[in-house]
Amino acid sequence: MSGHGKESFISRFVFSTDHKVIAIQYLITGLLFLGFGGAMALLMRWQLAFPWQPIPFIGHLLFSSSGGFLVPEHYPMLFTMHGSIMVFFAITPILLGALGNYSIPLEIGAQDMAFPRLNMMSYGSLFLGSVLITISFFMPGGAAGSGWTIYTPLSSSTTTSIGWGQDLLILGLALDGVSLLMGGINYITTIVKLRARGMSLRRLPLTTWGLFFSAVLNTVWLPLVVAALIMVLCDRRLDTAFFTAGPLAPRGGGQALLYQHLFWGFGHPEVYILILPVWGLVGDLLSVFSRKPAFGYAATVISMSTISVLSGVVWGHHMFTSGMNPLVGKAFMFLTISISIPTAVFFLNWLATLWRGSIHFTTPMLFALGVVFVFAIGGLTGLYNAVQTIDVYIHDTYVVVGHFHYTLAASVLFGAFAFIYFWFPKIFGREMNSFLGKLHFWLSLVLLNAVFFPMILVGLRGHMRRIADATGYTFLQPVQNLNVWMGWAALFLVGSQLIFFINFIVSLFAGRKASSNPWNAASLAWTTSSPPPPENFEVVPSVYRGPHEYSAPGSGDRDWMTQSERGSSATTFAGKETAVSVPVTSGKLGIWVFLVSEIMLFTGFIGSYIVLRLGNPVKISGLQVLNIPLLAINTGVLLTSSLTMALSLRAVQMRDYVNLRRWLLLTAGLGSLFLMIKFFDYLHMWESGFTISSNLFGSCYYLLTGFHALHVLSGIVVILCLWFASRKPAFWTVAEGRVEGSGLYWHFIDIVWVILFAVLCLI
Amino acid sequence: MNGSWGFPEGASAAGMEIDRLFYLAFWLTGVCFLVIAGVLIYFLIKYRARKGHSAYYTHGSSKQALLFTLALALAVFVLIDVNLAYHDHLAWEKIWSVPKDLSNAVRVEIGPKQFEWHFRLAGADGKFKTEDDILSVNELHIPVHTPIIVALSSRDVIHSFFLPNFRIKQDAVPGIVTNLYFKADKPGTYDIACAEHCGLGHYRMRGWLVVESQDEFNQWLTEPLEETEPTAEWGWEWGARVV
Numbered sequence A: 001m002s003g004h005g006k007e008s009f010i011s012r013f014v015f016s017t018d019h020k021v022i023a024i025q026y027l028i029t030g031l032l033f034l035g036f037g038g039a040m041a042l043l044m045r046w047q048l049a050f051p052w053q054p055i056p057f058i059g060h061l062l063f064s065s066s067g068g069f070l071v072p073e074h075y076p077m078l079f080t081m082h083g084s085i086m087v088f089f090a091i092t093p094i095l096l097g098a099l100g101n102y103s104i105p106l107e108i109g110a111q112d113m114a115f116p117r118l119n120m121m122s123y124g125s126l127f128l129g130s131v132l133i134t135i136s137f138f139m140p141g142g143a144a145g146s147g148w149t150i151y152t153p154l155s156s157s158t159t160t161s162i163g164w165g166q167d168l169l170i171l172g173l174a175l176d177g178v179s180l181l182m183g184g185i186n187y188i189t190t191i192v193k194l195r196a197r198g199m200s201l202r203r204l205p206l207t208t209w210g211l212f213f214s215a216v217l218n219t220v221w222l223p224l225v226v227a228a229l230i231m232v233l234c235d236r237r238l239d240t241a242f243f244t245a246g247p248l249a250p251r252g253g254g255q256a257l258l259y260q261h262l263f264w265g266f267g268h269p270e271v272y273i274l275i276l277p278v279w280g281l282v283g284d285l286l287s288v289f290s291r292k293p294a295f296g297y298a299a300t301v302i303s304m305s306t307i308s309v310l311s312g313v314v315w316g317h318h319m320f321t322s323g324m325n326p327l328v329g330k331a332f333m334f335l336t337i338s339i340s341i342p343t344a345v346f347f348l349n350w351l352a353t354l355w356r357g358s359i360h361f362t363t364p365m366l367f368a369l370g371v372v373f374v375f376a377i378g379g380l381t382g383l384y385n386a387v388q389t390i391d392v393y394i395h396d397t398y399v400v401v402g403h404f405h406y407t408l409a410a411s412v413l414f415g416a417f418a419f420i421y422f423w424f425p426k427i428f429g430r431e432m433n434s435f436l437g438k439l440h441f442w443l444s445l446v447l448l449n450a451v452f453f454p455m456i457l458v459g460l461r462g463h464m465r466r467i468a469d470a471t472g473y474t475f476l477q478p479v480q481n482l483n484v485w486m487g488w489a490a491l492f493l494v495g496s497q498l499i500f501f502i503n504f505i506v507s508l509f510a511g512r513k514a515s516s517n518p519w520n521a522a523s524l525a526w527t528t529s530s531p532p533p534p535e536n537f538e539v540v541p542s543v544y545r546g547p548h549e550y551s552a553p554g555s556g557d558r559d560w561m562t563q564s565e566r567g568s569s570a571t572t573f574a575g576k577e578t579a580v581s582v583p584v585t586s587g588k589l590g591i592w593v594f595l596v597s598e599i600m601l602f603t604g605f606i607g608s609y610i611v612l613r614l615g616n617p618v619k620i621s622g623l624q625v626l627n628i629p630l631l632a633i634n635t636g637v638l639l640t641s642s643l644t645m646a647l648s649l650r651a652v653q654m655r656d657y658v659n660l661r662r663w664l665l666l667t668a669g670l671g672s673l674f675l676m677i678k679f680f681d682y683l684h685m686w687e688s689g690f691t692i693s694s695n696l697f698g699s700c701y702y703l704l705t706g707f708h709a710l711h712v713l714s715g716i717v718v719i720l721c722l723w724f725a726s727r728k729p730a731f732w733t734v735a736e737g738r739v740e741g742s743g744l745y746w747h748f749i750d751i752v753w754v755i756l757f758a759v760l761c762l763i
Numbered sequence B: 001m002n003g004s005w006g007f008p009e010g011a012s013a014a015g016m017e018i019d020r021l022f023y024l025a026f027w028l029t030g031v032c033f034l035v036i037a038g039v040l041i042y043f044l045i046k047y048r049a050r051k052g053h054s055a056y057y058t059h060g061s062s063k064q065a066l067l068f069t070l071a072l073a074l075a076v077f078v079l080i081d082v083n084l085a086y087h088d089h090l091a092w093e094k095i096w097s098v099p100k101d102l103s104n105a106v107r108v109e110i111g112p113k114q115f116e117w118h119f120r121l122a123g124a125d126g127k128f129k130t131e132d133d134i135l136s137v138n139e140l141h142i143p144v145h146t147p148i149i150v151a152l153s154s155r156d157v158i159h160s161f162f163l164p165n166f167r168i169k170q171d172a173v174p175g176i177v178t179n180l181y182f183k184a185d186k187p188g189t190y191d192i193a194c195a196e197h198c199g200l201g202h203y204r205m206r207g208w209l210v211v212e213s214q215d216e217f218n219q220w221l222t223e224p225l226e227e228t229e230p231t232a233e234w235g236w237e238w239g240a241r242v243v
């Protein structure tokens, strides 16, 4: 406990770098937003059941200006904010933020995340984001209303999305994205580098595997949508036209569908980002509570990785009706439905884990089994959406809404509950009430189906999604009674979640004290006390076997063996023991993961530039507009700075700190010179009438080079920080790693510039 | 085949193909679901924890388990994936292949803008963007049993032209022209809906499609125009992609 005893409340619970505290921050944030999103769902269901009727009890409080009922402006805000909040501020913080942060170090036998301060900043960024979207409800014009997909040009024109709600939602999502990227860097680095001795990859719990893949998907795909959202913001506020086309964009050149490609390039992986940890968790929980090893561990992990890869190449199934070439559509269809193969392997392994087990129906087990059941429906209904001809009918109807509520609001949410019920004793040192837990499960299971299955039914009758009132359509006359039914069922569903919240809060203060291993589980987290000490383990454990050693013959009077007990070798499941020796430092690995996401960010920008330019009939050549000699000189300046950066690394390797400081300063100076030249270049062009809104090329030029300049600026800041730090001898022990990492970033920035320069001149 | 799921009344033979494909998918996924749910419930009852019974220790990493997994993967691939893709292909050919003989086809331009459907037919001269174009808002008449060839482009945000009774929809995107082909087989008045969220009036962006005999249609063409906006404001060249 050394050093942890005397901290103030603030530094212990607010600005903590302890992954366990940060996990709790994520958990509470996610639960608050879950309640918020649920309330919005109720308002929507009320509106659909009884269109334009005053809302009982709370109507006058919420919508006093209209007399207690919704007006047409409100409904889009409700589904937009419900969707965005549920996905990005409720489910994601609970599963990636809380489950990821809490479980990863404990399950792999680490003392904390690889970068604890980055971890703290990651939550801070999410927190800022959630403040922004909360404020957005109170802006003039109200919250955003263009759907959680933020489709352009509806979202990108201020004539169709008025007010600042849309901008705040975008900024909030961007901050959430930054938070996820920082989290991803931590998760990947921690899992690769900080495993305890003997924790080979084949001995990782499946939850950890799921979190690992989802962090990888986040790192790779999230930057695409961040790039797209930044361009939407430019369209809104800087008068560019990247995604605005047709009569809304008088100067032309933009492409509305480009946004959809970028959005779904991330959006489809996103659903796997959320479900992968749940799949892993279900695999682990079925094993714990069947008292049997997880069946087909390797096949499960291989399926996870297959799906991770496939998820990146199927985005087009969201765009079958957008005017896509049918042949391309067929390819997307086939790739999409082939996801059913690895998915089938999951189901096989889950059922086979239960087979001949000894099944204990604890609350977390019920929720895990619930995931198997509702994900069967969610996964199978996905096939309909993937088949092109069927999708042309059901696209943008309630079939889709029903399908993704089965996968997200049923499967992922059940996964979140399974996580909370299972980990609660470890996190808070107290047990949750199991009667209330089971009641919560059964009510949720029945009511979920009572809400979400009718969604599919009304969808098959053609009920469009995102409409505030179905009663105006002849073909929708028969669905209104189902809409009323869903209204009541949703009320009871949301109401029944109160049982959970009450259980949670009461158990927090009055629950029975939990032992260190209340579930008789075998993974490392359950070998330490509940709650664990700040450094997680009294003694850093060594790992001797896989995470699922239940009912092994010869394990004595207990039916499990924890991963860290030595035991006789006869009962030890094979699986190579590895001392952890990955030949890069944590710092360097972290930088590389970061660079991958940076590369994807610039891929988003540069790729958009190429697509937009090639599609634009107005041909302006960069060679005519740009001041090529000046830019060439500037390129020289930047390349020289790469050289000085390399020299500073050499200096640090030779322990020559005097020259190190010299070269660092020179690098920063050259970087600043680059920015100065850039500034004059901008100034000159702007004054001669070539502005960000002159034409498509202008918009792209300022966006791309402006973003690059921001990177140069941050690079300079990093180098100056190094320079300051290098005055103190204490720095010298870590100097080489720091300089090398900053150097990688700096070289990356220079390479990006060379590519930008070439692309701007040639295309 | 309007069946128990209560699809909207079908108005085209092509639409019925989609219903058929739906039922195929329904049986395939239904069987999968029953197998999963059945096995799940059976195992839960059979292997519930009881005194004196302990779990069977296996990692499922044996050769048999591996073979079983591969066999399942293959079965899913062939019976579901390939099967669906094949039938999708057949249905697609029937629904979307534009007939060779288009001498009597009717061409329609659709230029929606927020919360209204704007239609334009070429008029007697068969050419768009001329004086005798026929304009109509929210109401489109078409002759029965006649190929209808549609070109869409939005005049503001994205909308989606949705004919539930025909089981088809096509987005209208600003800046590009998209196409749609269909044929009505049953006279009547059907809903036109917008399927893509286009703003606060999305829910009421409703139109009517009137399918009638050739004579009635010809009669409609001669009725005075409701819309008077200048035709030059919208419309486009019928490009190579439009037959």
Ligand code: HEM
Binding pocket: A038, A041, A042, A044, A045, A079, A080, A082, A083, A084, A086, A087, A091, A146, A147, A148, A149, A401, A405, A408, A409, A410, A413, A451, A464, A465, A466, A467, A490, A493, A494
């Ligand atoms: C308490 C149960 C819930 C109910 C009754 C419910 C209901 C609804 C309704 C009525 C819509 C609007 C559909 C439309 O008009 O098109 C909607 C949209 C949506 N919901 Fe839920 N929902 C629930 C929980 C969740 C959860 C837990 C998630 C989590 C991930 C979620 C994610 C979404 C998303 C992404 C949308 C789409 C928003 C959009 O169209 O832009 N929902 N939900």
Ligand SMILES: [Cu+2]
Binding pocket: A267, A268, A314, A315, A317, A318
């Ligand atoms: Cu998708």
Ligand SMILES: [Cu+2]
Binding pocket: B159, B160, B194, B195, B196, B197, B198, B199, B201, B202, B203, B205
């Ligand atoms: Cu619409």
